[in-house]
């Protein structure tokens with residue numbers, strides 16, 4: 001057997017997918033799964049314009065998520081309806097399995113593919129969406145691509161990539177009770193910033209990461225892109241294997257056991273060297289929320305909004321001033337004094353069953369004093385939540401129980417936050433206008449969004465869950 | 471795709487930091503077919519006030535930069551969402567070069583595919599360029615991709631660009647053509663891969 005230098009999980013998956021390496025170092029990589037959504041129409045149009053076929057429809061999956069309506073009776077403009085129809089037509093024409101509007105398992109690609117076992121460890125996965133990094137939670141090498149690349153993958157089932165820098169982010173210790181992967185993700189970004197991991201693939205490691213459920217890992221990997229990295233992943237372990245066993249698109253029976261034996265080999269070798277290493281302690285992570293217009297504008301719920309005047313870097317100070325002006329907030333204000341007008345629970349970051357349970361645990365027997373929308377990540381999550389009675393907890397609290405889709409995360413389907421309103425949201429981006437023109441977004445965990453709904457301002461959710469079932 | 475060799479054009483000293491693709495094109499315009507032209511959406515919500523009127527204080531609305539072909543910005547240009555429309559809005563508006571200290575990864579890759587040059591200058595050079603009279607007065611500058619140089623007034627700046635991207639832009643190459651020339655290697659890879667990773671096939675089709 002050929003002896004090899006120690007490798008990271010990033011190198012192992014990369015090497016297993018390399019078809020050729022060009023002189024400049026770029027590699028042509030094999031793509032195991034390609035997810036297309038309503039926004040992939042440019043890719044299909046290119047393919048058509050070249051008179052080409054989809055190379056591997058069996059490895060391509062259609063998911064209606066960005067534009068599907070989630071509220072009953074929603075009236076959508078013709079352009080939107082056309083986008084949703086077009087996906088289904090393109091999929092049908094090319095023989096692609098499609099979880100389109102009305103399909104029982106339709107939902108957000110980054111929720112549906114893992115829960116059906118379409119996402120597996122060791123796979124290389126692409127989608128024309130930056131949060132494709134989510135799938136790294138199961139040990140897949142997954143990243144977002146642009147529209148021309150979507151066309152390229154449709155036509156060739158391959159993609160050109162430059163090797164990423166390898167970064168390991170270790171979080172040791174144990175997360176305090178009542179905290180979630182979302183607090184972890186926001187806390188990381190507030191520490192390292194949105195540019196630090198640029199060009200990197202991140203492996204998340206350490207006992208606090210190992211301790212996360214698969215749902216939590218999906219949340220953590222989802223937000224990798226917000227630190228500037230290309231992707232984030234977690235080596236598959238017993239938690240991963242137990243979660244995947246029996247899922248419909250995963251290998252079944254003996255084939256699953258054989259696959260597990262291979263997947264165990266994916267973990268980074270002990271001696272493997274990373275280009276960057278960061279070590280954080282889980283005990284330094286508090287319930288975290290954003291106050292500004294970038295995910296790095298995040299702080300512990302006990303903190304105060306920073307003062308641009310005490311920022312030494314003039315560019316940063318200007319960015320802070322600009323963010324505070326847009327958010328209509330004052331330096332020095334306590335995060336807990338930030339009032340909210342509306343809440344949203346959903347998106348590929350936090351719309352899985354555990355997320356809904358965490359929010360429901362806070363809301364049970366209480367009333368929301370602001371309006372809000374709860375959108376489960378998939379039809380599967382929706383049904384399970386209804387079986388558990390979570391939907392009734394939300395509606396009894398006064399929130400609207402909607403259908404699955406991207407919904408108010410980006411507002412493309414018409415679910416928008418009105419201009420000037422402040423929304424406590426479980427999503428991943430608080431950019432200006434992200435949830436609708438003039439909207440103001442505060443990112444936080446599902447439990448904290450639920451707490452904000454009850455109190456009308458940012459609130460440590462632990463104050464409302466003390467003594468309750470977790 | 472049209473090869474990119476040299477570009478003589480006015481440069482807009484935009485100067486913004488962390489321009490994300492939501493700012494380049496707000497999500498709500500993304501359903502528009504490309505054939506309608508995306509230039510009208512460029513910086514839509516920054517260019518206009520609440521009533522949809524063009525704001526005087528936004529550099530792109532300054533008559534001196536109305537027909538600019540180049541944009542000069544500060545770090546992390548094109549961060550955020552992977553939408554390629556962030557490049558379409560620029561290209562459809564006639565802007566085929568952005569000069570900045572750093573770019574969002576996906577944005578930069580998308581640029582190449584659409585014939586837009588993401589030229590990297592140091593932060594110090596960017597500050598100089600933003601204040602360079604030929605830029606400020608909208609007199610036009612030259613971008614020479616072969617030499618990797620920007621000539622503005624009497625100043626010459628050397629910019630960075632990945633070698634393969636440079637080659638692709640200079641030749642106006644399309645990725646699919648390049649990949650198809652590796653058909654034999656792809657076939658060989660598949661044959662070996664189906665033996666070593668049988669589990670990589672989806673188990674069920676429905």
Ligand code: SF4
Pocket residue numbers: 065066108110129131347348349405406409410427428
């Ligand atoms: S839920 Fe939001 S972040 Fe996730 S894919 Fe949809 S629009 Fe993108």
